[in-house]
Amino acid sequence: MKFTSAFATIFALAQLVLADSAEFGMMSIHSGSPVHMLFFKDDNGLVLGSGGSSLSTTITDDGKLKLSNGKFVVVGSDGKFTEGAEADGSKGFAIVDSRVTYNGASSFYAAPADGSNYSVYAKDVSGSTDIVFNARGTTGAAITSYTPSGASASASGSASSTAAKATAISQIGDGQAQASVQTQTANGAQRLALGGAGAGIVAAACALIM
Numbered sequence: 001m002k003f004t005s006a007f008a009t010i011f012a013l014a015q016l017v018l019a020d021s022a023e024f025g026m027m028s029i030h031s032g033s034p035v036h037m038l039f040f041k042d043d044n045g046l047v048l049g050s051g052g053s054s055l056s057t058t059i060t061d062d063g064k065l066k067l068s069n070g071k072f073v074v075v076g077s078d079g080k081f082t083e084g085a086e087a088d089g090s091k092g093f094a095i096v097d098s099r100v101t102y103n104g105a106s107s108f109y110a111a112p113a114d115g116s117n118y119s120v121y122a123k124d125v126s127g128s129t130d131i132v133f134n135a136r137g138t139t140g141a142a143i144t145s146y147t148p149s150g151a152s153a154s155a156s157g158s159a160s161s162t163a164a165k166a167t168a169i170s171q172i173g174d175g176q177a178q179a180s181v182q183t184q185t186a187n188g189a190q191r192l193a194l195g196g197a198g199a200g201i202v203a204a205a206c207a208l209i210m
Helices: 004-018 161-166 197-209
Strands: 025-030 037-041 045-050 057-059 065-067 071-075 079-086 093-096 099-102 108-110 118-121 127-136 183-186 190-191
Touching: 025 037, 025 057, 037 065, 037 161, 045 079
Parallel strands: none
Antiparallel strands: 025 127, 037 045, 045 118, 057 065, 065 071, 071 079, 093 099, 099 127, 108 118, 108 127, 183 190
């Protein structure tokens, strides 16, 4: 019984630190260019444009970019962003210094698509303009950072999200529970750091197992 309770406590703590990012809009930045201050839209596919309804985004705890229409960003072999199912979504997205990154890079590229819309690429293509994406929350405030708990998973998904969850509560040694996991809660208001008192909670839970 004590074993079950302790495991439930540890599982609850692990779930707490595994959270998606806050919902945010990806605004393209390149001053003096036609692609400055554009947002993602769902006009015959995923494009950058102005006017109409823009799509908000969320980075999942395994590093996928989820769109507010329920689809996920898929980065093709040519670097182009398209929409797809969750199973096809590309991993590797994060937020660093209020900029969206993909596999550690904050540079993206916009190339003319249809009308005044632009397709987005993760690498330079003919006729493209280099851009960065500023991450702005639903209140307009910048989201400074978000690192998915499964950040170690590659874009191809070779490392599983399950493995990342298993290491969410870090090693316990010499009788000390170590936990220094940071993540952003779903409402984007706070980042959780388990340490000090939090470590004590984990240690207490582990003591119940002994």
